[in-house]
Amino acid sequence: MTINVATGVARILKQEGIKWVSTFPVCHVNNALGQEGVPIVMMRDDRYAVALADAYSRINAGNPIGVCTFQGGVNAAGLQVAYAGMAQAFEDGSPVLCITDGVPIGATENSQFDVTSSIKSVSKWYGYVDKPERLPEFMRRAFTMLRSGSPGPVVLAIPDPTGLYDETADPYIPVKGWKSAPNPEDVTKAIELLLNAKDPLIYAGEGVIYAGASAELKSFAEMANAPVISTLKAKGAFPENHPLFVGVRGDQVDHYLEKSDLILAIGSSLSPGRFSHGIPNAVNKTIIHCTVDELHVNKSYPTAAALIGDARFSLQALEKELSDKTSGNGRALGNVAEEVKTALDSAMAQYREVMASTDKPINPYRVYAGLMEVLDPNKSFVTHESGNTRDQLSTVYETLVPRGFLGWGNVSSLGFSLAATIAAKISFPEKHCIAVTGEAGLGYMLGNLEVALREKLGITVVHVSNGGFSGYGPGFWGDGHDPFTYKVTGNDEIDMSNVIGALGYHTERVTEPSEVGPALKRALTANDSGQPAYIEFICSQYPIYGRWVG
Numbered sequence: 001m002t003i004n005v006a007t008g009v010a011r012i013l014k015q016e017g018i019k020w021v022s023t024f025p026v027c028h029v030n031n032a033l034g035q036e037g038v039p040i041v042m043m044r045d046d047r048y049a050v051a052l053a054d055a056y057s058r059i060n061a062g063n064p065i066g067v068c069t070f071q072g073g074v075n076a077a078g079l080q081v082a083y084a085g086m087a088q089a090f091e092d093g094s095p096v097l098c099i100t101d102g103v104p105i106g107a108t109e110n111s112q113f114d115v116t117s118s119i120k121s122v123s124k125w126y127g128y129v130d131k132p133e134r135l136p137e138f139m140r141r142a143f144t145m146l147r148s149g150s151p152g153p154v155v156l157a158i159p160d161p162t163g164l165y166d167e168t169a170d171p172y173i174p175v176k177g178w179k180s181a182p183n184p185e186d187v188t189k190a191i192e193l194l195l196n197a198k199d200p201l202i203y204a205g206e207g208v209i210y211a212g213a214s215a216e217l218k219s220f221a222e223m224a225n226a227p228v229i230s231t232l233k234a235k236g237a238f239p240e241n242h243p244l245f246v247g248v249r250g251d252q253v254d255h256y257l258e259k260s261d262l263i264l265a266i267g268s269s270l271s272p273g274r275f276s277h278g279i280p281n282a283v284n285k286t287i288i289h290c291t292v293d294e295l296h297v298n299k300s301y302p303t304a305a306a307l308i309g310d311a312r313f314s315l316q317a318l319e320k321e322l323s324d325k326t327s328g329n330g331r332a333l334g335n336v337a338e339e340v341k342t343a344l345d346s347a348m349a350q351y352r353e354v355m356a357s358t359d360k361p362i363n364p365y366r367v368y369a370g371l372m373e374v375l376d377p378n379k380s381f382v383t384h385e386s387g388n389t390r391d392q393l394s395t396v397y398e399t400l401v402p403r404g405f406l407g408w409g410n411v412s413s414l415g416f417s418l419a420a421t422i423a424a425k426i427s428f429p430e431k432h433c434i435a436v437t438g439e440a441g442l443g444y445m446l447g448n449l450e451v452a453l454r455e456k457l458g459i460t461v462v463h464v465s466n467g468g469f470s471g472y473g474p475g476f477w478g479d480g481h482d483p484f485t486y487k488v489t490g491n492d493e494i495d496m497s498n499v500i501g502a503l504g505y506h507t508e509r510v511t512e513p514s515e516v517g518p519a520l521k522r523a524l525t526a527n528d529s530g531q532p533a534y535i536e537f538i539c540s541q542y543p544i545y546g547r548w549v550g
């Protein structure tokens with residue numbers, strides 16, 4: 001049967017199990033999506049169209065894949081705005097499928113902006129469907145890239161959506177992802193090194209979540225009797241109430257990174273960035289690097305042993321080898337868990353104090369404590385924003401299941417938390433889904449707040465309203481690092497709960513610390529009936545403790 005390319009795209013997406021597509025108009029495949037019955041979630045700008053699909057892929061570990069469409073072609077206005085979303089997905093390694101209009105053959109010199117090189121710089125793979133009958137081939141390749149190897153965005157450009165091809169000539173068969181197991185020799189070497197180490201530390205990255213390997217990580221860590229830290233993006237990969245869990249950040253994490261003589265990294269690129277830890281004194285440590293991507297081996301640190309392969313297969317192989325070498329007993333028992341508890345108790349003391357604070361304005365840590373009080377960690381989703389809320393929440397918010405919390409930010413593009421929370425609510429309608437933001441994140445979100453109303457998605461935006469841009473460490477203000485660019489119109493001049501309430505959100509403005517929990521509960525009740533909520537907590541300009549180890 002002869003069909004056009006846009007119809008082919010819609011049908012193949014359905015075959016691939018894609019339940020909906022996010023967009024900002026116009027994109028020339030959108031009408032075919034509508035006609036073929038693929039639901040469309042329309043965001044209010046192109047960057048958020050990408051961010052929603054990106055977040056959906058992250059939250060579901062690429063199963064299913066998030067898909068978005070936006071305007072491209074000679075008039076690449078959509079693509080130019082979407083670029084921010086694609087760049088973020090590329091930096092954070094998110095397997096999102098972006099579909100855009102391609103510059104038509106014959107029009108390639110009609111614009112100053114170079115579509116091809118711009119897309120190539122932010123994608124794992126870019127396919128330009130230069131002939132209608134090649135669509136099945138391009139879609140097969142796209143889903144192969146999305147489901148195999150190191151995750152990253154894939155972009156398909158469709159220059160001729162009306163071009164016809166015979167659907168039966170090359171019938172489409174859905175693509176599975178392919179995974180590989182590490183070389184057994186490398187596994188033997190890694191366990192040899194581990195058994196010779198005095199103070200090993202497991203450094204868990206997001207690859208554990210993409211591989212669905214949380215159970216294997218727990219079981220291996222227990223057999224290795226080794227403490228575990230996780231990266232920001234992997235927060236929740238290891239249950240944070242486990243006796244071997246050290247943390248994501250905080251003084252106890254510093255302490256373990258410093259004192260360990262062996263780091264076994266699994267599912268992390270080990271790229272020291274602004275929001276990840278470097279490895280101090282790396283030359284004096286033994287580094288075992290288990291990753292799906294050889295590009296990262298020997299990149300920042302000399303690697304003593306590497307396992308190239310899927311995180312789940314790697315952990316299974318490591319555990320088996322460790323068991324074989326220790327007659328099933330695992331690494332000799334020491335007082336590892338007790339030491340972790342001591343380090344944690346001492347590092348957390350200062351947070352426990354401020355989490356119970358009755359100060360006015362409200363201490364932001366009091367808000368985070370309130371979230372932990374009212375949310376069921378197994379039935380909720382929390383994410384942070386760029387700024388204070390990321391560093392503070394990732395230090396104190398206890399996460400028990402993968403994606404009970406979404407940490408993000410190799411680059412941390414302000415406003416992403418709204419897209420993440422909408423994606424979470426679409427993924428788990430039964431969960432309470434909360435974005436915690438400051439002024440800057442909220443500013444980015446404003447136009448897109450309407451989406452949750454239109455889609456009847458009961459999400460909650462928690463605003464730590466501190467009247468300015470704090471950012472990191474001591475804050476931008478006062479003696480902080482950006483004293484000329486922190487002040488915005490504050491909560492004494494604008495009541496954002498009125499502004500957002502007028503849109504139709506359940507809103508409250510909370511000034512009393514004792515009202516933190518009750519206000520959050522009322523927001524969740526509104527959410528349960530499909531109404532989104534915005535709660536503005538009038539907070540102090542409070543510094544961040546701890547650091548990302550440099």
Ligand SMILES: Cc1ncc(C[n+]2csc(CCOP(=O)(O)OP(=O)(O)O)c2C)c(N)n1
Nearest residue numbers: 386387388414438439440441468469470471
């Ligand atoms: C798109 C983008 N541009 C710039 C930044 C840099 N940046 C990081 S945090 C921040 C200010 C955060 O202030 P606010 O939202 O009020 O949060 P607070 O730290 O005060 O809680 C800025 C400008 C960024 N993360 N993303």
Ligand SMILES: [Mg+2]
Nearest residue numbers: 438439468470
């Ligand atoms: Mg602020």
